[in-house]
Amino acid sequence: MEPAKTLEPIPGTIIFDGAMAVKGYALNKMCYTFNGAAGRQEFLADEDAYCAKFGLTPEQTKAIKERNVLALLDNGGNIYYLAKFIGMLGLNVQDIGAQQTGMSVEEFKAKLVAAGH
Amino acid sequence: MARIVGGITTSHIPAIGNAISRELFEDPYWKPFFDGYPRAREWLDEVKPDVAIVVYNDHGLNFFLDKMPTFAIGAAPQYTNDDEGWGLQPLPPYQGDPELSWHIINSLVADEFDICSCQEMLVDHGFTVPMSLMWPDRSKMAVKSIPVAVNTVQHPLPTPARCFKLGQAIGRAVASFPKDLKVVVLGTGGLSHQLDGQRAGFINKEFDLMCMEKIVSDPEALTRYSIHDLVRLAGAQGAELILWLIMRGTMTGTVSKVHSNYHIPISNTGAGLLVLENAV
Numbered sequence: 001m002e003p004a005k006t007l008e009p010i011p012g013t014i015i016f017d018g019a020m021a022v023k024g025y026a027l028n029k030m031c032y033t034f035n036g037a038a039g040r041q042e043f044l045a046d047e048d049a050y051c052a053k054f055g056l057t058p059e060q061t062k063a064i065k066e067r068n069v070l071a072l073l074d075n076g077g078n079i080y081y082l083a084k085f086i087g088m089l090g091l092n093v094q095d096i097g098a099q100q101t102g103m104s105v106e107e108f109k110a111k112l113v114a115a116g117h
Numbered sequence: 118m119a120r121i122v123g124g125i126t127t128s129h130i131p132a133i134g135n136a137i138s139r140e141l142f143e144d145p146y147w148k149p150f151f152d153g154y155p156r157a158r159e160w161l162d163e164v165k166p167d168v169a170i171v172v173y174n175d176h177g178l179n180f181f182l183d184k185m186p187t188f189a190i191g192a193a194p195q196y197t198n199d200d201e202g203w204g205l206q207p208l209p210p211y212q213g214d215p216e217l218s219w220h221i222i223n224s225l226v227a228d229e230f231d232i233c234s235c236q237e238m239l240v241d242h243g244f245t246v247p248m249s250l251m252w253p254d255r256s257k258m259a260v261k262s263i264p265v266a267v268n269t270v271q272h273p274l275p276t277p278a279r280c281f282k283l284g285q286a287i288g289r290a291v292a293s294f295p296k297d298l299k300v301v302v303l304g305t306g307g308l309s310h311q312l313d314g315q316r317a318g319f320i321n322k323e324f325d326l327m328c329m330e331k332i333v334s335d336p337e338a339l340t341r342y343s344i345h346d347l348v349r350l351a352g353a354q355g356a357e358l359i360l361w362l363i364m365r366g367t368m369t370g371t372v373s374k375v376h377s378n379y380h381i382p383i384s385n386t387g388a389g390l391l392v393l394e395n396a397v
């Protein structure tokens with residue numbers, strides 16, 4: 001069976017497929033090292049050097065330095081590996097939910113609560 | 118012979134692990150969620166399973182994009198967790214059951230499921246959070262475990278229909294194991310949630326409640342969705358419903374519901390709990 005060629009896009013959603021996995025490989029590989037304290041410390045000591053070590057593109061490096069989640073996703077970042085970057089910074093999924101939707105964290109949390117009603 | 122005594126579904130959100138370690142059981146935010154679990158634990162105390170097969174997805178601890186198995190099964194004598202990026206502390210190791218693992222691996226491959234076997238496997242919150250919810254007192258936990266990791270990180274993800282069939286094949290494998298063992302299957306993750314993109318925070322209560330009902334009475338109905346359907350209806354990470362379908366596939370055609378609970382929101386997620394028994 002042939003895989004479907006084109007699937008109707010889902011607004012506000014990037015499907016992390018083979019093309020995105022290729023585009024984001026270096027970025028995700030760097031984020032994967034944030035599982036361990038050693039990777040986190042080396043990154044925090046010199047962010048530019050650590051991004052360069054993994055061969056991030058200028059766009060990816062910029063998005064990392066700006067903590068810009070939507071730009072990281074656009075540049076091939078996968079949310080599961082980005083979660084390590086986000087966690088390292090002491091942010092949670094409501095913080096980045098707010099950032100990505102242009103809401104305050106309180107507004108974003110209220111939106112989640114409202115989904116239960 | 119070994120037999121499957123029941124199936125459980127539960128969310129596996131990292132924030133739950135954090136709330137457990139901070140003992141927020143009576144906190145107003147957490148109470149409606151945690152209050153669902155004592156009944157599940159009572160049931161486990163009554164049934165006393167010997168082995169838990171835990172179906173979860175690795176969130177980038179054990180597997181990276183260099184090698185991404187669609188289905189991977191642990192065959193280790195024990196499993197340990199590790200830091201996932203935010204300073205998680207090591208938990209006591211979980212005892213495995215390599216003999217049953219290899220039996221399942223042999224049976225699955227003979228059954229045309231060409232899975233990846235893992236003699237070493239780090240388990241992340243997808244595995245540890247459900248285990249902590251079901252067996253909070255590790256000193257009394259006698260159950261052994263077998264992790265089954267499913268790729269939900271990188272598309273293409275296995276279809277809901279394929280996952281249900283994998284569950285059925287695991288059910289056949291367990292039923293043909295010559296030792297007298299009681300096996301419980303945990304389907305973890307879900308329900309609707311989306312962490313990434315402008316659509317972050319998407320939750321679909323109506324769809325979740327439909328899934329909670331259909332997974333009991335008519336799981337085949339859920340196997341007709343595509344992964345793309347699930348992403349659209351349940352959010353990007355709501356596709357974790359396939360893990361519940363594997364659990365459901367391991368059970369007989371007809372099941373009875375012992376217990377259920379559903380609560381929104383836990384973190385960004387609609388959190389569902391079900392305890393199912395094979396109908397006799």
Ligand SMILES: [Fe+2]
Nearest residue numbers: 129243306357
């Ligand atoms: Fe998950």
